[in-house]
Amino acid sequence: MAYPHTRLRRMRRDAFSRALMRETDLTSADLILPVFVREGRDVVEAVPSMPGVERVSIDRLLRVAEQAQSLGVPALALFPVTPPEAKSLDAHEAWNPDGLAQRAVQALKKAFPELGVITDVALDPFTTHGQDGLIDEDGYVVNDATVAALVKQAVSHAQAGADIVAPSDMMDGRIGAIRAALEAAGQINTRILAYSAKYASAFYGPFRDAVGSAGNLGKGNKYSYQMDPANSDEALREVALDLEEGADMVMVKPALPYLDIVRRVKERFGVPTFAYQVSGEYAMLKAAAANGWLDERACVLEALTGIRRAGADAILSYFALDAARWLRERA
Numbered sequence: 001m002a003y004p005h006t007r008l009r010r011m012r013r014d015a016f017s018r019a020l021m022r023e024t025d026l027t028s029a030d031l032i033l034p035v036f037v038r039e040g041r042d043v044v045e046a047v048p049s050m051p052g053v054e055r056v057s058i059d060r061l062l063r064v065a066e067q068a069q070s071l072g073v074p075a076l077a078l079f080p081v082t083p084p085e086a087k088s089l090d091a092h093e094a095w096n097p098d099g100l101a102q103r104a105v106q107a108l109k110k111a112f113p114e115l116g117v118i119t120d121v122a123l124d125p126f127t128t129h130g131q132d133g134l135i136d137e138d139g140y141v142v143n144d145a146t147v148a149a150l151v152k153q154a155v156s157h158a159q160a161g162a163d164i165v166a167p168s169d170m171m172d173g174r175i176g177a178i179r180a181a182l183e184a185a186g187q188i189n190t191r192i193l194a195y196s197a198k199y200a201s202a203f204y205g206p207f208r209d210a211v212g213s214a215g216n217l218g219k220g221n222k223y224s225y226q227m228d229p230a231n232s233d234e235a236l237r238e239v240a241l242d243l244e245e246g247a248d249m250v251m252v253k254p255a256l257p258y259l260d261i262v263r264r265v266k267e268r269f270g271v272p273t274f275a276y277q278v279s280g281e282y283a284m285l286k287a288a289a290a291n292g293w294l295d296e297r298a299c300v301l302e303a304l305t306g307i308r309r310a311g312a313d314a315i316l317s318y319f320a321l322d323a324a325r326w327l328r329e330r331a
Helices: 008-012 015-020 058-070 100-111 143-160 174-184 202-211 233-245 256-269 279-290 296-310 320-330
Strands: 031-037 044-046 054-056 075-080 116-121 164-167 191-198 249-253 273-277 314-317
Touching: 008 015, 031 058, 031 100, 031 320, 054 058, 058 075, 058 100, 058 320, 075 100, 075 202, 100 116, 100 143, 116 143, 143 164, 143 174, 164 174, 174 191, 174 233, 191 233, 191 256, 202 279, 233 249, 233 256, 249 256, 256 273, 256 296, 273 296, 279 296, 296 314, 296 320, 314 320
Parallel strands: 031 054, 031 075, 031 314, 075 116, 116 164, 164 191, 191 249, 249 273, 273 314
Antiparallel strands: 044 054
């Protein structure tokens, strides 16, 4: 019915009616906190390109986990900062049962058994060249040998106690190989979060600084395995393949520049769909807020709500703890 019988502003007049018709909810349970863990004890090291984000030793990581749990954030995503001397061409440190990631998982599950622990399955923190996989003599990232290494890494994480392994490498066939290996190892309840639509994005720069792979990668790129930002249909093919191979959840990365991909994936497949608000998105909001150009709290919550509205069931965000606090204050 036309105006004036229909006035959409009627329902916007008061807070109570706006709340009654709100289509998308954002809660702390929708958030996952990515954390950077490094060797040492009682170490807290700032990441200059990501104000407020720190690399922490395992003992300090437990304090972060305690905060997350108290705020209702259900899971952490671990990213190890590998010492230079532990990096190699074959990335063998990635599946060391006594490696940094494995010890961090064990410590977290012992102290906070109900907190979800997600581990990154990729080789870039462990390679001397900074690529997510193994390379041939021409520097090309080879697929099948990389998959074999990723399988060993994923199984070692599961055996350490990881609840979810998250292959972020974009190799072909790695989800099926990891699923088969987990089943064979008796790790039947270990979930796989597949980075199915991971784009070769310019928004990853601060993350590579944080995890210590930027210097190794140098002027190299990841165009031969991560997706072209211009492509959308290809993302649906990637998701379909990963689900067929045994993924329990799928990821779109980055989040905000790829909300159309989040929506298409959720509508097509109806499976648990995660999105990663990446380091570049975080750094932009932080920089604008520091300059007084944006209201950090309002813009962060709006951005996260927009990602949820697009169809994301959960969001990996460096703002997770702050956002959880703000949501609690708003409630």
